[in-house]
Amino acid sequence: MKRVAIGLLGPVLDHGAGNDRWNKWRPTVGLCQQEELPFDRLDLIYNIRYTKLAEVIVKDISTASQETEVKLHRVEMGDPWDFEKVYGGLFDFAKNYRFDTDEEEYYVHITTGTHVAQICLFLLTESRHFPAKLVQTSPPRDRGRDGCAGTCTVIDLDLSKYDAIASRFEKEAEDDISFLKGGIETRNPQFNLLIERIEQVALRSSEPVLLMGPTGSGKSRLARRLYELKKARGLLKEKAPFVEVNCATLRGDTSLSTLFGHRKGAFTGAAQDRDGLLLSANNGMLFLDEIGELGLDEQALLLRAIEEKKFLPMGSDREVESSFQLICGTNRELREAVMQGRFREDLLVRIQLWTFRLPGLRERDEDIAPNLDFELDGFAKRTGCRVTFNKEARKRFLEFALSADAVWDANFRDLNSAVVRMSTLAPGGRITLGTVEEEISRLQSIWKRPEENGIDGRADLAMVSDMISPEKLEELDLFDRLQLASVLSVCRESRTLSEAGRKLFSVSRTRKASFNDADRLRKYLARFGLSWNSLHDNL
Secondary structure, eight states: OEEEEEEEOOTTTTOOOSGGGGGSOOHHHHHTTOTTSOOSEEEEEEOGGGHHHHHHHHHHHHHHOTTOEEEEEEOOOSSTTOHHHHHHHHHHHHHHSOOOTTTEEEEEEOSSSOHHHHHHHHHHHHTTSSOEEEEEEEOOSOHHHHTTOOEEEEEOOOGGGOHHHHHHHHHHHHHHHHHHTTTOOOOOHHHHHHHHHHHHHHHHOOSOEEEEOOTTSSHHHHHHHHHHHHHHTTSSOTTOOEEEEEGGGOOTHHHHHHHHOBOTTSSTTOOSOBOOHHHHTTTSEEEEETGGGSOHHHHHHHHHHHHHSEEOOBTOSSOEEOOOEEEEEESSOHHHHHHTTSSOHHHHHHHOSEEEEOOOGGGOGGGHHHHHHHHHHHHHHHHSOOOEEOHHHHHHHHHHHTSTTOOOTTTHHHHHHHHHHHHHHOGGGEEOHHHHHHHHHHHHHHTOOGGGGTOOTTTTHHHHHHHSOHHHHHTSOHHHHHHHHHHHHHHHHOSSHHHHHHHHTTTGGGGSSSOOHHHHHHHHHHTTTOOHHHHHHHO
């Protein structure tokens, strides 16, 4: 392959007059005199003010290194200390340069030019706008003995080639991922891959992130850790705010005021100005949990605030600006909400660029044991009291936790509550088999299934008649009607589609490598022209 150097003409270091110039170290000429690194071509960038010097350098290189062809490239960059102009000029040069990496190997010379120009060359090389290695030349230590060629050092910016550096990056990434998981050594491969992707996005993007998943799957905790990670890595300022709100708590006119603020007198009771949460989150992070519960008016204003970073507080005719990263959480299927007219499609498109679905506890059976230890550690930190299981008690609790009888409706919140209760009641800080059996009974009572409350296949047939058309009803056998009635009864008793799915498929789900109860239930309802949202509109 041909070896090609790209460099800047140095009007100070490269300058020389008369025969004395051969006794002076000139970086550009010296670069072409390196016996161990000969160049087939030098592409020399120069300013029109130094045309004569450029012509002298071309002539001298032809004398000192006859095998090196020199091509001059005039690039006007204005003030050599103006970063924007210098970077712009070099960027345009790189963009228009015809690189042929199959035939040529490139080196960018960063010895000449102002410090600004050298920094710009480094950045453009590091970003691969110049697909090259860096070469730095230095004057000779003993000019009498070494001549005036000097020495050179090659720097390859492909960090993957440096084992020590690569290992540091890997360790840093591992630390970040562990931090996002709360230090829990999770074993579920799908979840570990999910957190790895979230870590990559957190460090490289400030676009909105949508966290989906059932209640208690850890959306709020993960949002807070994303904020702390970005702050620790200098992507957010030390005093950058983290603002969190559950949109399900916002009701009526106060929701607009809570989010976007208001001016004094905007409505009855508005005795003074209020900034609102969006303004409070300026230069930080805003977490809108349960965003599917947000009203359509609020959604429209939020969309503009995301896209333009501007919005109007209530009662104001002057816009305010706020720049924040938005993290959204939801346990709803927002696409269905769009179809039902409950959620703006343009807002969904804007917030779903990075969408991550957090699995429920029953979808991560491998992680129940490490999360059990995590909850015990958390109890110890909060109370100062270290509580442990005896061997039989731990074995019994994990057997139950992994069985079909353990529904874990509220996911990790249920697990946390169970650990808190057992730890509080543990005699002498030791959870015994009796304490575990008592907690199992308590959990089974909390999770009591609909059929245990008297709901069976004969119940609520009238509800089936109300939910589907007479024509569709005539096509159904009594068997199908009874089955659908039971399914609708479970849905009526459930808060989310995922919760209903877990109850309905509690046995068959244990035989699957991964769970998608919500999707199974969604497809079943679709057979009858029903959806979760339309169902709850009529229940």
